[in-house]
Amino acid sequence: MVxxxxxxxxxxxxKGRAIAQLTVVRIFSSNGFLASxxxxxxxxxxxxxHRAVLRGRVKYHTDLRGGGTSSPQLRxxxxxxxxxxxxxxxxxxxxxxxxxxxxQACNRARGTPEYSxxxxxxxxxxxxxxxxxxxxxxxxxKARLAFAAPGNSPAAPDDGRQHRSKPYPRCNSPAPxxxxxxxHRLYVRRRSVRWxxxxxxxVELIYKAIExxxxxxxxxxxxxxxxxxxxEPQWVSRIAECxxxxxxxxxxxxxxxxxxxxxxxxxxxxxxxxxxxxASLANMQLMLAAETLGLATCPINWPDVDSAEQRxxxxxxxxxxxxxxxxxxIGYGDPASGVPYSQKKQSDLLVTEFSPE
Numbered sequence: 001m002v003x004x005x006x007x008x009x010x011x012x013x014x015k016g017r018a019i020a021q022l023t024v025v026r027i028f029s030s031n032g033f034l035a036s037x038x039x040x041x042x043x044x045x046x047x048x049x050h051r052a053v054l055r056g057r058v059k060y061h062t063d064l065r066g067g068g069t070s071s072p073q074l075r076x077x078x079x080x081x082x083x084x085x086x087x088x089x090x091x092x093x094x095x096x097x098x099x100x101x102x103x104q105a106c107n108r109a110r111g112t113p114e115y116s117x118x119x120x121x122x123x124x125x126x127x128x129x130x131x132x133x134x135x136x137x138x139x140x141x142k143a144r145l146a147f148a149a150p151g152n153s154p155a156a157p158d159d160g161r162q163h164r165s166k167p168y169p170r171c172n173s174p175a176p177x178x179x180x181x182x183x184h185r186l187y188v189r190r191r192s193v194r195w196x197x198x199x200x201x202x203v204e205l206i207y208k209a210i211e212x213x214x215x216x217x218x219x220x221x222x223x224x225x226x227x228x229x230x231x232e233p234q235w236v237s238r239i240a241e242c243x244x245x246x247x248x249x250x251x252x253x254x255x256x257x258x259x260x261x262x263x264x265x266x267x268x269x270x271x272x273x274x275x276x277x278x279a280s281l282a283n284m285q286l287m288l289a290a291e292t293l294g295l296a297t298c299p300i301n302w303p304d305v306d307s308a309e310q311r312x313x314x315x316x317x318x319x320x321x322x323x324x325x326x327x328x329x330i331g332y333g334d335p336a337s338g339v340p341y342s343q344k345k346q347s348d349l350l351v352t353e354f355s356p357e
Contacts, residue, residue: 079220080095081126081130103143125165194329195334201254201255201295205295213283225260237250238315240300259327260324260325280326295331
């Protein structure tokens, strides 16, 4: 019926509907209870996220029993120990509240053949350093004995060095080999490229860029994300067509990366936003690394649309506790193709100096 109406009438109806919707939103945004009621009654916009967060909580506690190649609990607690070790001044007793669970997680990892050797070495080195400096209490003594129990001793580093993964002085960090001007030039060069040469992309280069991306900071070093990579043309195009932002250029992408966040790394809803922050920090480093390897990239926006979410979830067989953060096209940019200028805001528009009265 609406389709048969004159364009002017339809425009009036659409405007009236928009005004009515905004009025409802204004009313329900007045407090937290009404806001929650609005999404219960009128919108399923956060339905997928709600389920993913709850499924993540369930898997987090299931995974505490052991198994797998990595443990967010062990990674988080090891990083918490590192922060205690570098504290100035360092307290003689710290980490009593979580040291036992950290040792138990480490011992479970030692008994899991497929567990990451590098992660286990890091946890073992930090725990050894912790027990070498902390004063004993009943809890810490119990944890110390459990860590040193027969059969629980960590494997020796394969390079002969001891404590290779413990905290170190900042003066031991490698000096930067690039100037600010070099880095700024790289930032200016990196722009979103949407047209690529039909030239195979070596997966080894993508892995190399991802290794650089892994150096990005993340909350308690949990790195709760992964990269799904494909260079198969039929899969690249099918994946790229899932979001609306790749319309018009999805069919000629040589490779694509799907960045996925893992909500099973967190036991509480309060941390649900970390997958977006941490993955985005890594994504920026990935794109810059790719540029130095001769590869161009284009981050593809991933709006929270249920139909698209369902489509890509089925395509990639994603578990319920994982959420797509973004897609990223990657390949050899066509030198003859256009690149949007994309003027960037200057610092005076981005910075607000805080000066309390």
